Amino acid sequence: MADLETWLEEGYQRSFRTACLILGNRSDAEEAVQEAFLRAWKFRASLASGSDFKPWLYRVVVNTCNSKLRQEIPHRDRRSGEDDLAGLSSIDDAPGNIAVSQDIVRALGDLPVHLRVVVVLRYYADLTEREIATAIGRRPGTVKSRLHEARRQLAEHPALRSETHGQPATVSEVVR
Amino acid sequence: MTMIDEDMLYEALREAADAIEIPEGATPRILAAAQTPAPQSHPHRPQRVIPQGKRGRVALIAAAVIVVAGGISFPLLSGTDASKTIAASTFHGSASTGAGGPQQAFTPAPAAGSAGVAGGAPSAAPASPATPSLPPGSVGQSAKVVAKGSVNLTIGNGTLQSALAKLTNLVAADGGFVASTQAQIGPGTSSNSSSGTVVLQVPQPAFASLVSQVQKVGHASSVTTTSTDVTGQVVDLQARIDALQASRQQYLTILSKASTIGDILAVQSQLDSLQTQIEQLQGQLDVLNSETTYGTLTVSLTETGQRPVAPPTPSTGLIKAWHDGIGGFVSGFEWLVRIAGPALFVLLCLAALVVLGRFGWRAVRRRML
Numbered sequence: 001m002a003d004l005e006t007w008l009e010e011g012y013q014r015s016f017r018t019a020c021l022i023l024g025n026r027s028d029a030e031e032a033v034q035e036a037f038l039r040a041w042k043f044r045a046s047l048a049s050g051s052d053f054k055p056w057l058y059r060v061v062v063n064t065c066n067s068k069l070r071q072e073i074p075h076r077d078r079r080s081g082e083d084d085l086a087g088l089s090s091i092d093d094a095p096g097n098i099a100v101s102q103d104i105v106r107a108l109g110d111l112p113v114h115l116r117v118v119v120v121l122r123y124y125a126d127l128t129e130r131e132i133a134t135a136i137g138r139r140p141g142t143v144k145s146r147l148h149e150a151r152r153q154l155a156e157h158p159a160l161r162s163e164t165h166g167q168p169a170t171v172s173e174v175v176r
Numbered sequence: 177m178t179m180i181d182e183d184m185l186y187e188a189l190r191e192a193a194d195a196i197e198i199p200e201g202a203t204p205r206i207l208a209a210a211q212t213p214a215p216q217s218h219p220h221r222p223q224r225v226i227p228q229g230k231r232g233r234v235a236l237i238a239a240a241v242i243v244v245a246g247g248i249s250f251p252l253l254s255g256t257d258a259s260k261t262i263a264a265s266t267f268h269g270s271a272s273t274g275a276g277g278p279q280q281a282f283t284p285a286p287a288a289g290s291a292g293v294a295g296g297a298p299s300a301a302p303a304s305p306a307t308p309s310l311p312p313g314s315v316g317q318s319a320k321v322v323a324k325g326s327v328n329l330t331i332g333n334g335t336l337q338s339a340l341a342k343l344t345n346l347v348a349a350d351g352g353f354v355a356s357t358q359a360q361i362g363p364g365t366s367s368n369s370s371s372g373t374v375v376l377q378v379p380q381p382a383f384a385s386l387v388s389q390v391q392k393v394g395h396a397s398s399v400t401t402t403s404t405d406v407t408g409q410v411v412d413l414q415a416r417i418d419a420l421q422a423s424r425q426q427y428l429t430i431l432s433k434a435s436t437i438g439d440i441l442a443v444q445s446q447l448d449s450l451q452t453q454i455e456q457l458q459g460q461l462d463v464l465n466s467e468t469t470y471g472t473l474t475v476s477l478t479e480t481g482q483r484p485v486a487p488p489t490p491s492t493g494l495i496k497a498w499h500d501g502i503g504g505f506v507s508g509f510e511w512l513v514r515i516a517g518p519a520l521f522v523l524l525c526l527a528a529l530v531v532l533g534r535f536g537w538r539a540v541r542r543r544m545l
Contacts (some may be wrong), residue, residue: 026197105192123189
C-alpha cells in the first residue's frame, strides 16, 4: 500500500489534469483517475521489471478515459456545467493567460479524441513520442503523424485564430 | 500549411491545466478503495447487459454451444447418419430381376416400442411390428399399437390378376379382408404394363406374418412398416370420457331436483354440452380401437415392363476416354458440392470462435489495464 501512496503523491495531480484535458469534465476525470489508479494497483504485477512506470500509468489513465468516452458519457445526460472545463477559472491573474487557457481548452474539446490524447500527453504530460506510443499502444510514427495533424487543426481552430489577447499576441500570430 | 507553435502549446496547456483545481480528499478515497476487496461502483456507470466478470464465462458457454451444435449437425449435414435414420423403418431392395434377392440397404434394430421393421431381404422373416413390449408398469394395460405398412411388389407380365387373387386369399386366411383395390390393366397405361394397389387389413397379431407372406407373391422392391404406440392416447381418452360421464351423472341428479323452468333449462344446456363432448371423445376412441385391432398393409403391384435399353458402350479408346473424362469432371464437381456444406459450417464455427476470442481478449486487456 505504501507503493500506491507514492504513486498517488507523485502522479495523481498530473494524471487528474491530464484526464481533465482529455475528458473536459472534472467529475468524469476524477472518476476515471480513481479507477485508473485502482486498476494500476490491482494489475501492478503486469508491469514488467525494468519497464518505465510513467508511460504505463498514462496508458492506464488513457484507456480509462477512452472507456469513459466510449461507453459511459455518450449514454447519459451531460453533467452540470460547473464541472466542465469551459468555465475554467485561472489561478493566474493575467487576463490574457486566462483567455488563452480557455481558448486552448475549447479548441482541445473540438479535436477528435485520438488527436486530443496525443496533444495532452505530449504538451502537458511531457511524454516523448516513444512514451506516447507506449501509452496509446501505437507506433511512434503514428504518434508523430497524429501530433502533426493535431497542431494543424489547432492552428485552424477559430478560437485560436481570431481571438486577440493582450500578450503575447494571439496564438494564431505565433503559428509558423 | 499553418502549424501552431509548440512552445505556445506547451505554455497554454500548462496554464490551462494549472487552472484546474485538484479535488480534495481524492487520494485518501483511492487508498480506502484499494483496501476494500469489493470493486468500486460508479453511480454514473450504466448497467451492462452482461457483467464484466461474466463475459469470459458467457463467451466460453457460447463457444461450447457452437461446438456441440456443430457436433450434432455435422453428421446430419454430411447425410450419412440421416439416411440410416430413415432406413430404420424402411427397406429398399433392388428392382432388378436378376438372380438373388434385392440388395440390403439398411439394417439397424428398432428401439423397443418404436417402429418395427419388416425384415432385411424379402425372404427373411420380418421382425414383429405388432407386438412391441411396453416398459413394465408404464401404463398398466396391454399395449395399443397402430401398425401400418406398405410393400412394393414387382410381378411378372400378365400376372396381376393372379397376384391380386393370391393376396385376397392370404388376407382371408389370416382373418382379415381387402379394404380396397385399384388396378390398371392393359396396354392403355402410360408404361404399357399393368399395375394395381391393394389395401389389406388383418388382425394385429397376424400383421407381421402377412407382411412376410405378401413379399413372396412377387419381387419386393421396398417394404415399409411403422408401428405407433397409442396406449397413452387411449388411456387419456378413456379417462376423459369417464370424467365427463361422472359429471353428466351429477347434472342428471341436479336436474331431477330442479324445480323452476330456468334451472331446468340451464342444467339441460350443460347436459347437452357434456353429451356432445362425450360423443366426440367416444368417436375418437372408437377410431383408435379400430386402428389398433386391424393392421393396414398397402401393397403396390407393378408388372415388369420393357427394360430401358442401355446406351451402347463406346467402342474406341478415344470415345471411352472422352466419356471417362466427362465422368471424372462430374464426379469432381459432385465432390466439391458435397464438401461445400460441411466446409461452410466449419468456417462459420471458426469465424464465430475468432469473434468470441477477439471480444474476450479485448475484455481481458481492458481489465488488465
